[in-house]
Amino acid sequence: QKEVEQNSGPLSVPEGAIASxxxxxSDRGSQSFFWYRQYSGKxxxxxxxxxxxxxxxxxxxxxxxxxxxxxxxxxxxxSQPSDSATYLCAVADSGGYQKVTFGTxxxxxxxx
Amino acid sequence: xxxxxxxxxxxxxxxxxxxxxxxxxxxxxxxxxxxRQDPGMGLRLIYYSASxxxxxxxxxxxxxxxxxxxxxxxxxxxxxxAPSQTSVYFCASxxxxxxxxxxxxxxxxxxx
Numbered sequence: 001q002k003e004v005e006q007n008s009g010p011l012s013v014p015e016g017a018i019a020s021x022x023x024x025x026s027d028r029g030s031q032s033f034f035w036y037r038q039y040s041g042k043x044x045x046x047x048x049x050x051x052x053x054x055x056x057x058x059x060x061x062x063x064x065x066x067x068x069x070x071x072x073x074x075x076x077x078x079s080q081p082s083d084s085a086t087y088l089c090a091v092a093d094s095g096g097y098q099k100v101t102f103g104t105x106x107x108x109x110x111x112x
Numbered sequence: 113x114x115x116x117x118x119x120x121x122x123x124x125x126x127x128x129x130x131x132x133x134x135x136x137x138x139x140x141x142x143x144x145x146x147x148r149q150d151p152g153m154g155l156r157l158i159y160y161s162a163s164x165x166x167x168x169x170x171x172x173x174x175x176x177x178x179x180x181x182x183x184x185x186x187x188x189x190x191x192x193x194a195p196s197q198t199s200v201y202f203c204a205s206x207x208x209x210x211x212x213x214x215x216x217x218x219x220x221x222x223x224x
Contacts, residue, residue: 008152034212043202043215044155088155090212099170100213102147104154 002027004091006103014111019076021087021106026070029094033065035074036088038105044088048074079110114138118203118216125193125223133188133219135203143206144186145213146170146178148199155202161186193223 003026013019021035032051036044050056050063050072062075072091076083086105093099116137125131137144146158157170159178167178175197177189186205190197200220204213 032211043218044213046212046214049212099145099157099160101157102155104152 002091002093002101004089004101004103006087006089006106008104009107010109011106012109012111013079015079015081017079019079019083019108019110021074021076021089021108023072023074023089023103024070025072025089025091025101027091027094027101028067028070030091031094032092033063033072034090034092034100035061035063035072036090036102038086038088040085076108079108081110081112084108084110116203116205116214116216118201118219120219121217122220123222125190125221127194127223129193130189130191131193132190133201133203133221134185135187135216136185137203137205137214138184139205139207139214140183141205141207141214142183143208144180145204145206146176146186146188147202147204148172148197149202149218150199158188158201195223197221198223 005024035048038044048063050065056063060077064073086107088105089103090100119134142163145160147155161167161180164183179187203216206213
């Protein structure tokens with residue numbers, strides 16, 4: 001059973017701070033990694049994808065990937081109250097069947 | 113700009129009743145997926161369809177059936193609903209799994 005592990009939180013950060021969300025995965029052959037944001041009562045929304053080791057930046061969001069350590073992270077700079085949501089880490093299976101395994105999510109609370 | 117459309121949004125069933133959840137996408141995506149989301153369990157894959165004409169079981173297929181009616185539509189059927197199937201159901205689509213999913217708005221199903 002392929003696993004994706006996240007700390008459930010809640011992670012509380014003050015407005016304007018950097019929020020750091022972490023994820024580990026078990027499938028060493030995985031090549032595609034995603035971060036989704038899910039507001040309470042809403043559906044997940046893709047915010048970042050990363051495929052190569054290193055950092056990928058998009059606005060206030062930076063995804064970091066370390067395949068050797070099987071570790072993915074998401075940094076949110078200048079956190080805003082509107083960033084308060086659950087963040088889901090997702091990893092595409094290496095078997096080529098286009099399936100994705102999701103973590104259970106980390107709840108982020110940005111305190112004004 | 114519809115994306116992925118799910119119907120219904122809410123449903124209450126009695127144990128043993130049957131129903132079909134409908135999903136349609138207008139993005140010309142090849143792959144479609146059905147997930148359920150339960151508190152503390154994250155998103156779990158029920159069934160997926162990598163392309164029109166094919167369907168495969170995911171992590172939790174028992175008690176469900178699916179039909180990929182055409183490239184746009186992918187339905188999920190509960191033949192004899194059980195209280196354990198109380199959940200939020202999400203349909204998703206993707207050009208390929210490696211490029212991330214677009215989710216529908218979800219169906220909140222309660223089985224009493």
